[in-house]
Amino acid sequence: MVHKKEEQKEDCYGDEVREHIEEFAENGGFEAIPDDEVDKWTTRFKFWGVFQQRSGQEEYFMMRLTNASGILEPGQLRRIGEVARDYAKGPVENPEFGNGWIDLTTRQSIQLHWLKLEDIPEIWEKLEAVGVHSRSAGGDTMRNISGCPLHGKAEEFVESGPLLERFEEELRGDDALANMPRKFNISVSGCRVGCAQDSINDIGFEPATKEIDGEEVRGFNVRIGGGLGGRQPRAATPLDVFVRPENAYEVGRGFVELYHDYGNRQNRSKNRARFFADDWGMEKIRETLEEEYVDFELHTAGEDFRGEYTYNAGRPRDEGPHDHVGVGDQKGDGMKYVGLSVPIGRLPAEDAIELADLADEYGSGEIRLTRRQNPVIVDVPHEEVDDLLAEPILEEYPPEPSAFERGAMACTGTEFCSIALTETKARMARMLRWLNKNVDLPDDVGKIKMHYSGCTADCGQAMTADIGLQGMRARKDGEMVEAFDIGVGGGVGEEPSFVDWIQQRIPADEAPGAIRNLLEAYAAHRKEGQTFRQWVEATGQEQLIEFCEPEETDFEAPYMDDAKQSWYPFADSPSAAAALEESAAPSDD
Secondary structure (H helix, E strand, O other), X not given: OOOHHHHHHHXXXXXXXXXXXXXXXXXXXXXXXXXXXXXXXXXXXXXXXXEEOOOOOOXXXXXXXXXXHHEEOOOHHHHHHHHHHHHOOOXXXXXXXXXXXXXXXXXXXXXXXXXXXXXXXXXXXXXXXXXXXXXXXXXXXXXOOEEOOOEOOEOOOOOOHHHHHHHHHHHOOOHHHOOOOOOEOEEEOOOOOOOOOHHHOOEEEEEEEEEEXXXXXXXXXXXXXXXXXXXXXXXXXXXEEEEOHHHHHHHHHHHHHHHXXXXXXXXXXXXXXXXXXXXXXXXXXXXXXXXXXXXXXXXXXXXXXXXXXOOOOOOOHXXXXXXXXXXXXXXOOOEEXXXXXXXXXXXXXXXXXXXXXXXXXXXXXXXXXOOXXXXXXXXXXXXXXXXXXXXXXXXXXXXXXXXXXXXXEEOOHHHOOOOOOOOOHHHHHHHHHHHHHHOXXXXXXXXXXXXXXXXXXXXXXXXXXXXXXXXXXXXXXXXXXXXXXXXXXXXXXXXOEOOEEEEEEEEOOOHHHHXXXXXHHHHHHXXXXXXXXXXXXXXXXXXXXXXXXXXXXXXOOXXXXXXXXXXXXXXXXXXXXXXXXXXXXXOOO
16 A cells, blocks of 8 residues: 555646646645645645745745755855845744845755745746756655765866766656655765765765776766665665766666666655665666666676775875865866855855855856855965955855864754754754863864754764764653754764764753763873774773763753744644654655
8 A cells, every 4th residue: 555645646746746836826825725735735845845844834835946966056046045035034033043044955955944835936936047946856756966066176086067967957857757755865976085975875876997898997886775864874785886977877867767666655664765775685676777777788896986085984184075165276277166164054145145246256156065064165266265265254154164163064953844853053053152162172183073963864964973963852850851862983985884872862951061071081082193983983882971971061052941942933743752752753854
């Protein structure tokens, strides 16, 4: 028996959903949707990147945009900022960020909040006029494609731009493949640092080389079945396939079609591609691809470069880039790129517009977005770099941030998401300020990657952090309060590892103290040059638990009493009960 969402999608999904959104908008917005059809239509809206916000905010929507591999062409960020300024304002102000801002995401795209359904067509018109769209940005479909954010600008072993463009235009643009069993993530890395994080995608293409007919050929190895949600993370498994760049599109499309045709449509908690890969196994998938979905012989895997991966790999800074923050050289054109730190990915609309102006003034106007929720200004002449760095707004979003700001990421949290269990963005902003003030790190520690997810769906990628935080609930002094599970030792790179949970259900006012105690132990006991991930791997779990002792401090922790002190509109949600039963919330990041 198919899941009810499959029944909802069967009659209407994909491109045709847009005309219904426009019809509802014309007839009064959310109020035009019949009460008994709200769940059905909001499920369908997601294909067009339109998500209903949490309970208590039913008349407001989030819009997720899509821009493959994070490329924002000249004028696009400015227009997105203008739309946020004019439309993305709610009934209350966020105490940290005010009203009217954009969120940068971990899939190199952008989200807008507090939108009214009746404004969606006008918003589309303004965005699409500069080439920005929201099609296939959410729901059970191929999401925004991840790639090296500096492809075409920085050194690549294999050129990835043409493959990313084909995936975007031909594969994601194919309405016949719009209705997938679940969301599906594609990534392509052309560089040797692994910045597309292929190991946590449903299918990832990684640079490799192979000798074929006596010739050394550059191309891609293929991995499938990666993902993080539900406390059931998987590192993508090598498919033992090497493809030439000219054949990579057909292999990617073939696996998408295979999962589309045979993926589980009954059990939504067990139907992501990683479970499909487990069920079928690599040999059967490879054989079926070759027999039914591609018209050429598949080569076995070539030699990859995972041993060189440094992006979020927990390796020392002198071994290679671990993110795209800072000033760097572009490939062969004498230009520079300048990556800025937006610690939890949230930019007020006016700041987004100002960054777009700076990109025009000092660069080509193009901006790239990374998987760590940061923007990169590209095409900056060498002689203009110092003037750009002197701009006042770069004090707010510096290319040389603190170790905590550089490593911070956070998901949406209870502010807008009904399955989240804790507030995330404002709390993380407070924690970063407190940690900067209260924790001294060794001079050679330039980053502590701290990722915060509001629930086990792990949209904030807590499983891949030095210090991963996942929202929970706990009792303190007889009251239900917001709390964290704290994990350590995650990261990607050559051998992805996922955090070990060393403290559970720590009240939100005691968690910063626990993190401080852990980091002070790291500073005191590490070997010279040892990164946090390396130190965790060398330290016994019992010792780590002892180091990470919860402690009340002077950290001010509002919004922790089961959302009763929150500034945003909300209604009670069953997600709190689900967390107390330790069941995994569904992932729809």
